[in-house]
Amino acid sequence: MEAIKIIEAVKRYPEFTLGPIDLTVEQGEFFGIFGPPSTGKTSILKLMLGLLTPDEGRVELAGRDAADLDVSARGISMVFQNLALFPHMTGRENIIFPLKERGASEAEISERLDLVSEVLHVSHILHKNPAQMSGGERQRIALGRAFAAQSRAMLLDEPIAALDARLREEMRVELKRLQRENNQTFVYVSHDEEEVMAISDRVAVIIDGRIAQIGTPDEVYDEPGSLAVAEVIGSPPMNFFHGAFSEDGLHFQSEVLARDVTIVGRTQMGGTGTLGVRPEDIWLGETEGNPAFQVHVSSVEPLGGYTIVNARAGGQIVKLRVPGQVTLREDSLQTVSLDMRRLHLFGADGQRL
Incomplete structure (x- = not known):
């Protein structure tokens, strides 16, 4: 089943044009988007989320045209590169924020908080404010907030780029585990080729605002479709x-x-x-x-x-x-x-x- 589909989408900026973009993310898939900096990766996530409207083409969510759906109605969570945690809130308050905004009952909030805390191992930091947390702890709280919302898909925009190398490796394994255990749809953006190739089921390679190739990590590595893809894949x-x-x-x-x-x-x-x-x-x-x-x-x-x-x-x-x-x-x-x-x-x- 198709979770997210972008059809011939084009977004024009004064000095850059994104697209046309055609891609399909299947339900329960870990879909990676890789490309050099400033090639339009984040803009693709914003099209999915509804923060950007395509100048041409359309976005479909579970087979439905998303043009008339507000961001809040799309059922998609996003973990931003800077994590965007509320600095005045504790870890607990950050995680349950989307549930409170939705008007969830106290019983549902408590149940979701317990589940997320157990899965992400954050029970011991729920009382802390973001300023008191390490980079890895803030990362887990940001993921917890996205998980708590029970969205149809999670968009992750270079969420572990600011962590040190060892912690990035640990978080890669953790993200894959969480995605598999929850059978959730992930769309993961990074300019780190090794990071995307290691955890994605399929990868879209974006170069100069266009999709140069889509395939499994093995397909993209073993059979790059162009010189441009071959130049950016492999280290x-x-x-x-x-x-x-x-x-x-x-x-x-x-x-x-x-x-x-x-x-x-x-x-x-x-x-x-x-x-x-x-x-x-x-x-x-x-x-x-x-x-x-x-x-x-x-x-x-x-x-x-x-x-x-x-x-x-x-x-x-x-x-x-x-x-x-x-x-x-x-x-x-x-x-x-x-x-x-x-x-x-x-x-x-x-x-x-």
């Missing part, structure tokens, strides 16, 4: 080698690579294009059946379970992600090979072939 980012396709369409030629790359199945006959390879798909040393070339090592970043090798070839930077820890001398010449099973080809227009 370290994908390596790109610009060149041309042979006239018979069976080889890709690049000045950086020492030999032509054989293409399994003709994708494009002649013309320019780009070969993309993720850092983990470039291996140290020669491997049978895979194209090899040489690089000069610039630096090595040991990160425990894996090592990032920064190198140069043909005047461009090449990054490798090598399992475990390796010792390579800076400025040494190394032979590397490409995993033929994991190559990405893009045409002159930047679209995936």
Whole structure:
């Protein structure tokens, strides 16, 4: 069942146009929206919530046109990036605020408060004001307020961006658990690719106000639909080698690579294009059946379970992600090979072939 649907929605600003946007969020889905800063992610949430009205197109909630529904009637909760807690209220008062505004009975308020407190583990901080809470505690209270409202969907606008790295990891796990246990619809916005990919069922990649691709995290990572998506998905980012396709369409030629790359199945006959390879798909040393070339090592970043090798070839930077820890001398010449099973080809227009 469709919880939220945006159909050909366009929102115009003086120096920026969002859309047209087409996306569907299913009931009970954890839907992620990812993209660089200032690409329109928050505006999409505001269209869903009703804080913005599209100049063209429409928003549907459970199959109903939302144009005539006020924000309060849409049954959607939102957790803002700055959390927007009432500073003069305690944690308890912040959580039950939407219930009081709705005119809920004291029995219902008490029941919802007990449930939310147990799920979010906030019973010990309900008496505190936001100024007395840590960042993680304020985050939980903001989530509790959204949960207490029993909305059809929760919109989360970079809600954990202000937390430190360790706490962000903990909250990611917690958010996924809460969403699953309550079978609730979440729409989660972040400019942190790892964050969105780790917890979302599906992801929409937003670039320059448009949806560049929608798919599962695996689909978006393994089969980026364009150069633009490939550039923003992956850490370290994908390596790109610009060149041309042979006239018979069976080889890709690049000045950086020492030999032509054989293409399994003709994708494009002649013309320019780009070969993309993720850092983990470039291996140290020669491997049978895979194209090899040489690089000069610039630096090595040991990160425990894996090592990032920064190198140069043909005047461009090449990054490798090598399992475990390796010792390579800076400025040494190394032979590397490409995993033929994991190559990405893009045409002159930047679209995936």
